[in-house]
Amino acid sequence: MRPKELGTLFLTFSKVGVMTFGGGYAMLPILQREVVESKGWATEEELTDYYAVGQCTPGIIAVNTATFVGQKLAGVAGGIVATLGVVFPSLVIITVIAALLSNFAEVAAVQHAFAGIRVCVCVLIINAVVKLWKKTVVDLPTLLIFLAVLALSLFTSLSPVIYVLCSAAAGVLIKNLGARK
């Protein structure tokens, strides 16, 4: 891939980074918009794959997802460039705040603004989940997996790794048992 395209990759992921308010999940609606809808670099299904793998592998989910998309587009260099892109805004913003405004989080206006933003992020995540749902819950077995994992993660505190691994096993089992009939 040419330097210009790597530049686009870096800038796009910097944009994603700066518009993410919260954890890796808050990044999902922004990724859908910038990477799936605007650029067409990945599909909704691929994003869910990346999140699933990102849950069970080391590190921050936002970083894992950026590396995945970058690698798909431009190999090893792409993976590294996209990841540096998503990290870049944090480096600048946090350094400035740490140096100049260490009581930033206590400012009343910041607290009010973020209380509002959290509500908005909820709606954006719900909308993102509805989009993913249409692509990933495609039949009865996938509906059962969705409901089981949702209920278990709401009412128990087991690691997500277990759910992802069990669902992967269930996928293979269901498909092979179904084929034998």
Added chain:
Amino acid sequence: MIYLQLFWEFFKTGLFAIGGGMATIPFLREIGTRTGWFTEAALANMLAVAESTPGPMGINMATYVGYTCAGIPGGLVATLGEITPSIIVILIIAAFLQAFRKNKYVEQVFYGMRPASTALIAAAGIGVLQICMLRSDARWPGNALWELVDLKSLLLLAVVWVLTNVVKQTKGWHPLAFIVFSAVVGIVFQF
């Protein structure tokens, strides 16, 4: 050599914390108590800032903790240390997936994993929803049911939902527009 040591500590955090930014917190706490670079109270303050600034929370945390330990180069080195294991592991998995994308078993694995992944994201959304909507100062059955819910937040939730799903003119807007709108509403109406 503090930078080398910092890189190594965050490399370990990035390697062993599985499941996202929140999973790194216990590791960061352990670094603080073992090295004396920062206190537990400082860590709590850093978490508050990391959650109220743009950027994924886990990366914000790494930069802030690194900065606290060793200034601007510290923030840079800590962040690079934390993301290096992810990059290596994901690059290997991604290369493997590219080679085996069309494999029957890989397809079956993803067939099962996708609805689980969607459910985990939904559960995370519901978690944030609880924090926003339920008032921390009200309890059931002590208070009436409608007193448990933060009405201002509920109203904003409804407005943003309608704007992003129903109103034709605003449905296609960039998510950032709604984030800015909600921040302004939060400040004006004292959320």
